[in-house]
Amino acid sequence: MTPGFVIRLAARETRAAWRRLLVLTASVAVGTGALVAINAFSDNLRGSVRDQARALLGADLSLSSRKPLEGHAAAVLDTLAEGGRTARTVNFAGMAYVPRTTGTRLVQVTAVEGDFPFYGEITTEPRSAWKDLHGGPRVVVEPALLTQLDARLGDTLALGEGRFVITGTVTGIPGDVGVRAAFGARVFIPAATLESTKLLGFGSRAEYAAFVQLPAGRDAQALAKQYRPRLRADRVRIRSVEEDRDNLSETLGRLTDYLGLVALIALLLGGLGVASAVTVFIRRKLGAIAALRCIGATSRQVFAAYLLQSAAMGLLGSVIGVVLGLAIQRLLPGLLQQFLPVTVTPSISWRAIVLGLGTGLWVSVVFALIPLLGVRRVSPLAAIRRDYEPARGRDPLVLPVLVLLAASVVALAALQVGSWTSALAFTGGIGGALLVLWLASWALARAVRRWTPARWPYVWRQGLANLHRPANQTVTVVLSLGFGAFLLTTLFLVQHNLLRQLTLGGGAARPNLVFFDIQPDQRGPLVELLREQGVDGSAPVPIVPMRINAVNGRPVLRVTGDSAEWATDSTPGGGRNSGWAFRREYRSTYRDSLVGSEKLVAGKWWEPRTDGPGAISVEVGLASELDVTIGDTITWDVQGVLLPTVVRSIREVDWARFDTNFFVVFEPGLLEQAPQSFVILGRVDDPAARGRLQRTVVERFGNVTTVDLATLQGAVENLVDQVTLAIRFMAAFSLLTGALVLVGAVATSRFQRIREGALLRTLGATRRQVLRVVLAEYLALGGLAAIVGVGLAILAAWAIATWVFEGPFAVPVPAVTLLAFLVTAGTALLGALNSRDVLRLPPLQVLREE
C-alpha cells in the first residue's frame, strides 16, 4: 500500500464531500458528548466525596442506635473519647406548631449536644445562630419551614410541650441529602431542652447518635473494626470516615455507572448513524470508486482511504462531543443536586476526555466498517457499464466484522461499568431488543409486500411499497427510532408504576391522616376529640415494639453466626438481607380478625387460646426471609421480656393498600400488658379542615405525630420526579441520536426518492400527492417503530415492576398512546422535511441527470 496516496485520496474526498458526512459527525458528537459529560461528572463526584468525606460524617467515628447509648456502648464511647471530644444527637419526627400563625407541620428534629460537627460546618443565617443555639430554648430551622408555617425569626415554635424561639435558619448541612427535606423540614434544638418537649414517649422512634473526634494519630477504621462485633450485638452501629467514604463512592458510582450506560446507548445509536451515513456516501461514490479502480487503484487502497476518511470525520465528531460533554457536565450537578450529599464543582477530567475521544473514534471506525467492506468489491467494470450488477454472494469478512462489533460493545460497556458480567448482560439486553426490532421491521416489509390492498389509493400503496423497495431503509429507521422509543417508554412506565403504587388515599373511604405515638392514656381523649370533630377515625391500633430473640430455639446471634454477614451493617440504609430480618426491630400488633388488605395463604386464624406458646401470623415474605413455616416457634424479646410464640398462619399483605399493615400479628391475650403505643387512621376530605384538625391535635396532644398523606404523597412524587429527571435527561440523548439516525436513513434513499418524485410529477402528480407518498412511508415506519418500541417497553417495564420493585403493573393507555403517536408524527415530519428536495427541484433537472 502507498500511505501517501491513501491519505491524499482521503483528504481530497473529505474536502469535497464533508457536508455529506455531517450526519456521521453529529451522531458521534451527541453520543460522545453524553459519555464525556457523565464520566467527567463521575470523576468530579469521586473527588468531591474524597475531599468532603470528613465533613460528611462530621467526626472521625460515629455510633448510632435506636436506643439511648447506655451501658456497654457508653463505655466504648468513653474509651474512644479519651484525649478527644464527643458530641451527641437525637433525631426523631415531631409536630412543629407556631401559635402566632397557628401553622403546624411534621418536622425532623435533631437535638444537639456538644460541638457537633467537628469537621465541616453547619451554616446558619444569621451566622451566630448555630453557635448560640445552646444559650436557651432556641431552635434553628430550615428556611422552607418558615414559609410552610408562615413564621419568621423571633416567633415561638412549639415542639411537644417545649417552647422555642426561632433564632435562625439553616443554610447548609454537610452530608445532608436534599430529598430528606421532602419528609419534613429539619429543625435543631439544644439537647438540654429535649426533656421539656416530652416528645420521646414510649414507642416513639428516635435515633441516638454519638460523634467522636479522636486525638491525632489514632486509626478510626481500626477502632471501628475492633469494637464493631460487640456493638453490633447491642444493635449499635459504628461508622468511620473511611468506610462512609467507600460506601458512598460505591453507591454514587452505581448511579453514575447506570447513567453512563444510558449515555453509551446514545453513542451506540450514533454508531447506527455512522453506518447509514457511510452507506449513503459510498453509494454515491460507486462510480468514482470504479473509475479509480480502472486507473489502477487497488481495492485495499480505496478501502483504506475511505476508512481513514470515516475515522477523521468520527474524530472530528468526538472532539465536538468532548466540547459538548464539558458543557453538559456543568448541568449535571444541578440535575442531581437533591441526591448528592456533597457539593460537586465541575472540573476538567482528562480521563473522561481521553476515554470519550477514544470511544467516539472507535465507534465511528467499527460501525463504518460494515458498509465500507462493499468498497472492496466494486469492480472497475462498473465504470463502463452503467447497469453493472455488483458482486453477489457473501463477503467472508462480514462475519468477523460483526463479531468485532459485538466484542466492541461488550468491551465499551465493561469499561463503563467495570464488570464483564454486567457488560455481557447489557449487550445481551440491547442485542435482544434490536433483534426484536429487526424481526418486526422485516415482518412489516414482508406483510406490506403481500397484503397491501389493491383498492387503497395510489399514494398510500406507493408509500407503503417504498418499505420493501430495493435498498429500503425500513430496518435502519425502525431499529434506531424503535430503540429510542423503547428506552424512553420504559423509563416512563417504570416511573408511572412506581408513582401509582405510592398513590394513597385514592378511594373515597381511604384514610388520609395518620396519628402516631398515641400513649395509652391519650387513646380515649383523642378518640373523643375526633368524634367531636366529626372525623371518621379507625379504632386505635396497638403497636408493640419487639425484636426476635430466637427462631426454633436457636438464638438469632447464632442463626446468623459469622460476623461476615453482619458486616453489611455499615452500608448506609442497610441491605435488606436475611440478617436484617433477624436483627430489625418489629412493630407488631394484636387483634382478633384479619383486615381488608390481608389474605390468609396458609394455616388457620386464631383458635381458642390454650396454654403453651402464643399464636402469631407471619407475613409471607418475612416467613421466607426467616425461613419459618406453620408450627415453627419464634421467641420475641418484648422490652426485655421473652415471649415464646408459634407460627399458626401465613398472611399475604397488600402493602400498597393503605391500612395498618404488620409483618407479625399476635393473637389477643398475649401483648395487652406490654408497653405499647397506638395509631389511629382517619379521613378528612377538605384540606383546610385537615389542617385545622392537625392543629387541634397538636395543641392538645403535643407528642402525637400527625402525618398528612396528601403532603407525603406530594413529597414522594417530587422525589420520584427528581430521580427520573436525571435519567430522562440522559435518555433524551438517545432520542436525539435516534433523530439524527433517521435523518441519515432518509438520506440513504434520498436520490432514488427525488428521481421518483420527479417522475411522478412528470406523469402529472401534484406536490401534494408526492408529499402524501412520502408521508405514507414515514407514517408506516414511525408507526412500526413506535408500536414495537412501546411493546418492548411494556414488557421490560412489566419485568422491572414485577421482579425489581415487586409491585403491580398497569399500562396508562392514553399516555402511552400519545407517546407512540408523537414518535410516529415526529418521524413523518422529519421524513417530509428531509424529502423537501423532491418537491422543490424541477422535474426536468432530475431527469436530465440520467
Add this chain to the structure above:
Amino acid sequence: MLRAEGLTQSYLSGGRELTVLNDISFALEQGGFLSIVGPSGSGKTTLLGLLAGLDRARAGRVVLDDVDLSALSEDERARLRAERVGFVFQAFQLIPTLTARENVQVPLELTGSDGGARADELLARVGLGKRGHHYPAQLSGGEQQRVALARAFANKPRILFADEPTGNLDSATGETIVQLMLELNRDFGTTIVLVTHDLALAARARRTIRLADGRIVSDTAA
C-alpha cells in the same frame, strides 16, 4: 395544438450564463408527428422539457392545447400533464416497486380514477396482457418500454413526448416500439413529439426539426 414562441433558455454555469436554447418558434397541428434531432448538447431535451411544461423558459412561451403554460403554476402544469400529456423515456422510468399493471394505472389513479380495466386493455394492446403482475425487474428492456408506452397512453393523452424511446433497446425491439407509437398516433389521433439522434427513426415522423447550438437549423416535412 402545440406552439412555441421565442423560447429561450439559459443556465448559470460556473458564474457564466450558458444559453441552451435561443429564440425557438414553431407550431404543430393536432395529430401531428414531429421529430426533433441534433447532436449532443444541441438543446433537444431542454426543448422537450419546456414543451411539456417540466421547466419554465427564461423567455418566450409555450401554448399547449390552447393553454399558455407560462401562466400556470407548477401544480397546475402537473394537473395538465396528468390529463393531457404522455411521456416515454430512454431509461423507461418505471416505478420499481409497482407491478407492470400498477405502473400503467398510476396516471389514472393520480386523477382519481381506478383504471384497472384500462390498464389491462393497454397492456394487451402492447402485447403484455399476461405480464401485468410482473415487477419491472422481471421484464426485459423492450418489455419495460412497452409498459412505459402503455402508461403513456393510459390517460388518452392529447400529446405524447418521447425522449430517445429506443435508445436503450436493440434495433428489433426498438422497431416494435416505433410501430406501436405509430399505431397509437393513428388510432387515437395523439400528437407525438419525438426527440432522438437516430436519423432513421426521425425519418419515420412526418416532420423533423433539426437543432444545433440551441437554434433551429432546419424544419422539414417528410
